[in-house]
Amino acid sequence: MPGKDRFQENELRVLAQVLLMPVLFIGYIGAQTGSLIIQAVIAASVGIAVGVRLYWGKIKMLFSRGKGSKGATVEEAETVEDAEGLDDETMMLEEEADSLEESLLPDSGIETPELERCDTELTSTGGETGIEE
């Protein structure tokens, strides 16, 4: 059928134009700005959560010293870390989160009020690592 052939040919031309167009964009799927920003916030929050957990043993030691039990040791803090399942990789994130948090704030002109809220949520829910729901 000539009509069908013409239709197929036109369809192919359009297809070829679409498929072979120059790729100048950063991704062929759309990514909303908000989605890109929240990634950094989450990564920072995870780092902060890990940091809080990392130092939780030391914070506990401070309080226990206040109550007169001076026997708390570094080993104790390490046991807490182990119990919470922190591995080397997640521990490294603590430093990362600090610098990331700074980099997110004002100079880019993008506000990140989420950060503050994340911290609150993290400490209230136990953060991302080690807590089973």
Place this chain on the structure above:
Amino acid sequence: MKNRLECIDSFVAGSFRDPSGFLFKRDGVLYRQVNRCYREDYELLVKSGLYKELTSRGLLIGHSRADVEPFVTDGSYMVIEPVVVPFISYPYEWCFSQLKDAALATLEIQKIALSRGMCLKDASAYNIQFVDGRPVLIDTLSFEKYREGRPWIAYSQFCRHFLAPLELMARKDIRLGLLLKNFIDGVPLDLASSLLPVSSRFRFGPLMHIHMHARSERKYEKEEIAHEDVKGLSRKSLVALLESLGSAVRKLRWKPGGTEWAEYYDEINYTDEAFENKKRIVKEFLSRSGAREVWDIGGNDGTFSRIAVELGADVVCMDVDPACVEKNYLRCIADNEKNLTPLLVDLFNPSPSIGWEATERMSIFERGPVQTVLALALIHHIMISNNVPMPMVASFFAGLAETLIIEFVPKSDSQVRKLLVTREDIFNDYNLDCFLSEFSRFFEIEAREDVMPSERTMFLMRRKL
């Protein structure tokens, strides 16, 4: 050189979005054209060892270079022939654990890719298929060179395609996974956020990846901020993001049970003897039919599908009950069963063709016909629960299968009587004579046997030429 129109068989409708390449079929063989714009990334995929690592770990479909003409000559770099996936299924047909495993596989692939200097440029659930019972990425062109500092472009897509439906299924209602049928690019995060229970806001995963994510997208939606102005994300931070997503997905649980069909085989009305007889007859009929491809429709937890698997067939077991499909899939995983694909399919509202021009994703029946269909304890539900007349039932099965193994359940059976308790019996054509007369229009009855000591009868039928 051949005119490109002369050598065309067909363009595969679901692969037009990514300019890196696309799928086409020629003489019944599936090929993927890789375009010149993807050359650098394709070479990196191979040279970095990523392709080898992912294929050897069963996470990426393998392919070989094909010495054939490209589908569109201009701009083509090469043509590859991917390993064929026996049966294509879609995320709205997966049970909870299938979607969860597909999500975790996607994250694992992304982590491995990062370690080799590449990353996933998309995270579509449609890029994952179940091959030998395990989730596998089927889009070879999904990788691109990782650029330090760049956020994950596919993060939002991952949340829409995987995390949002999983959260909704686990925390709200298992049936919300069916939203994926309506939203081809995943459940919108603002919708997921509004549907999730308040308690989800006290969990880090859903709080950040769904609620805050939706809020952030909404907040910056109308602000003209170029992507280049968004501050970067280091590799370690990206790994932290992936860990956080993985943790959110892994923590989600759904316990099957309590649904209409989940305990069906504990409540059936026939005796152990009848049940064993039924299994024997099914096995015999399957052997006689020489079944290699089987669709077990209304297959519950796959008890009878497994008989076909034992005989060497590839089986797709469809059921409407998410709990049955979940149980079936978990058993497949536990027993490392490779030739059985459990799917969530409602025979009375089957998966439609969706997407652009309604051709992007195939309807369930476009993925047939199949060699053999098992329709056990099904006909009374089709006719009495759903008022489908006998001639339509017979023509439906004739359009679907060459060989049909079907169980007739008479009105005197307690299961049928149960269905008729709450309604007027308007089903005058629901009897064995009418059944035989209508099915004989399309099929040769090759064998029949009563399932003693019940009142049911099994039939082996072959479609007339």
